[in-house]
Amino acid sequence: MISLSFFLGMLGPWQIVLIVVVVLLLFGGKKIPELMRGLGSGIKEFKDASKEDEKLEDKNGASS
Incomplete structure (x- = not known):
């Protein structure tokens, strides 16, 4: 964000x-x-996919 403001x-x-x-x-x-x-x-799809990925990581991390 700093580079964008710069x-x-x-x-x-x-x-x-x-x-x-x-x-x-x-x-x-x-x-x-x-x-x-x-x-x-496209941004909305990316956010949704990243949220799904986080849910999968949390689910896999809790079960391990």
Whole structure:
């Protein structure tokens, strides 16, 4: 988390605007919500899988 705040601290407001404009030009306004939905569902699946993995580890650790 420290590296992300460090990276964002180096970007000024005009650099952020430029990045947003470039992303809009590359993907278009209609495609971005679809990409964000896909990213959100991917993160949700990852969290669910990691929770299942933790449950399996707890179950296997308790029985050993």
